[in-house]
Amino acid sequence: MDFHSSAFGEGFHWGVSSSAYQTEGASLEDGKGSSIWDSFTAQPGRIYGSQNANTATSFFHRYIQDIILMQYLNIRNFRFSLAWSRILPEGKGRPNEKGIEFYDRLIDFCLEQNIDPWVTLYHWDLPQSLEDKGGWTNRDIVHWFSDYVELCVRKFGDRVSNWIVLNEPVVFTGGGYFLGIHAPGRKGLSSFLPAVHHAALCQATGGKVIRSMNSSLRVGTSFSCSPVDPADESRSSAEAAARVDVITNRLFVEPLLGLGYPWADLKVLQQLEKYMYPGDEELLAFDMDFIGLQNYTREVVRYSPVIPYINAAIVKPSRRNVPVTSMDWEVYPEGIYRMLKRFQSCAPQTQLIITENGAAFPDVVTNGHVHDENRIDFYRSYLKQVLRAKREGVNIGGYFAWSFTDNFEWAEGYRPRFGLVYVDYATQKRIVKDSGFWYKQFLEKHPEAVLAHR
Numbered sequence: 338m339d340f341h342s343s344a345f346g347e348g349f350h351w352g353v354s355s356s357a358y359q360t361e362g363a364s365l366e367d368g369k370g371s372s373i374w375d376s377f378t379a380q381p382g383r384i385y386g387s388q389n390a391n392t393a394t395s396f397f398h399r400y401i402q403d404i405i406l407m408q409y410l411n412i413r414n415f416r417f418s419l420a421w422s423r424i425l426p427e428g429k430g431r432p433n434e435k436g437i438e439f440y441d442r443l444i445d446f447c448l449e450q451n452i453d454p455w456v457t458l459y460h461w462d463l464p465q466s467l468e469d470k471g472g473w474t475n476r477d478i479v480h481w482f483s484d485y486v487e488l489c490v491r492k493f494g495d496r497v498s499n500w501i502v503l504n505e506p507v508v509f510t511g512g513g514y515f516l517g518i519h520a521p522g523r524k525g526l527s528s529f530l531p532a533v534h535h536a537a538l539c540q541a542t543g544g545k546v547i548r549s550m551n552s553s554l555r556v557g558t559s560f561s562c563s564p565v566d567p568a569d570e571s572r573s574s575a576e577a578a579a580r581v582d583v584i585t586n587r588l589f590v591e592p593l594l595g596l597g598y599p600w601a602d603l604k605v606l607q608q609l610e611k612y613m614y615p616g617d618e619e620l621l622a623f624d625m626d627f628i629g630l631q632n633y634t635r636e637v638v639r640y641s642p643v644i645p646y647i648n649a650a651i652v653k654p655s656r657r658n659v660p661v662t663s664m665d666w667e668v669y670p671e672g673i674y675r676m677l678k679r680f681q682s683c684a685p686q687t688q689l690i691i692t693e694n695g696a697a698f699p700d701v702v703t704n705g706h707v708h709d710e711n712r713i714d715f716y717r718s719y720l721k722q723v724l725r726a727k728r729e730g731v732n733i734g735g736y737f738a739w740s741f742t743d744n745f746e747w748a749e750g751y752r753p754r755f756g757l758v759y760v761d762y763a764t765q766k767r768i769v770k771d772s773g774f775w776y777k778q779f780l781e782k783h784p785e786a787v788l789a790h791r
């Protein structure tokens with residue numbers, strides 16, 4: 338084996354990531370309330386093949402088997418999310434004991450198997466009752482969210498030490514409240530901008546709630562990030578790339594770091610002011626213990642007068658003659674290095690953790706095996722770039738592969754397969770892909786033992 342996890346040093350956290358809606362299923366079992374993703378997937382035409390995650394990978398019923406498999410694959414950290422509406426069916430008020438018990442069992446079983454649970458508090462599945470009150474566009478969400486966070490920390494904070502407040506706020510506000518391609522399917526600036534501001538307030542407030550309850554817990558939050566490069570040498574493309582970069586990489590990080598919103602570089606964001614109260618700038622800032630970076634690809638953009646507000650268009654990878662995944666995302670390993678370097682320079686005091694990275698490829702099962710060399714190459718090449726950043730002094734503390742098993746990929750349904758473990762959805766059978774076995778060897782505690790067996 339040419340490349341082994343020991344190169345990253347002792348104490349580096351290696352894991353896998355998943356989320357509640359994408360895996361749990363049991364969408365209305367044991368008292369769970371409906372979420373915006375339950376409602377959205379029920380609307381015709383929203384999801385590829387009109388699929389939904391009512392069953393998903395049935396993780397709710399199969400977590401024991403999945404965690405044993407994780408253990409077998411030498412995975413020692415598992416990042417998953419809590420479904421807010423499983424814990425609070427109406428989003429606030431009466432807690433659902435059975436939902437809390439599920440997460441108790443899950444957390445306890447992880448610990449029993451020597452796997453550290455990393456909990457994401459919000460991975461996009463807002464309780465539908467809260468959406469009925471305006472969802473992320475209603476400033477009351479700051480209270481709803483704080484109460485939910487407090488309850489979770491009270492229930493699980495004795496066993497969970499790593500907390501991630503939000504997963505990719507720009508994706509759930511952009512996809513869900515501007516483009517309408519994700520739940521709840523709302524569109525336009527008048528939904529997007531208040532959603533952004535309230536999510537940014539929740540990001541910092543959530544962190545403060547956790548720390549005030551128990552200062553020994555480690556608090557972080559996760560951002561999607563991708564280098565944004567101009568399609569050509571022209572000044573108009575360079576400026577277009579800078580505007581797209583504001584949304585892609587700066588919108589939520591800068592207020593968190595106390596820098597305010599980056600509206601100087603994207604005029605339309607000045608309208609955020611309409612939703613701000615005096616003193617909000619301070620409420621947006623919080624000193625996280627770690628920042629989670631989630632990188633898959635990069636974007637290449639050019640100037641486009643027809644795209645409103647941002648005047649920029651993405652040049653699709655399929656038109657650029659570059660290697661792509663099933664998502665039509667460019668395979669661009671250097672991107673993860675570039676993002677690590679960039680976050681290191683803007684938040685030098687904060688530890689960085691890759692909380693998601695991975696790839697979907699069209700896997701096929703042959704004689705009970707999935708030979709996914711392309712995914713192994715992907716992981717190996719991205720990890721080499723992570724190591725390069727680490728060797729150059731970037732404070733990086735961990736890496737989580739997306740994802741453990743194949744799962745429900747939002748608007749794309751079950752078609753893209755991101756897992757290290759294949760799921761046969763008809764039978765819920767798991768098949769460890771070659772990439773899963775590769776990760777197992779990569780993580781093996783004693784590389785000499787691996788080498789001796791080759």
Ligand code: FCB
Pocket residue numbers: 356359504505508561631693739746747755
């Ligand atoms: C990220 C999401 C995650 C998954 C991967 C492929 O944007 O956080 O849920 O869908 O992309």
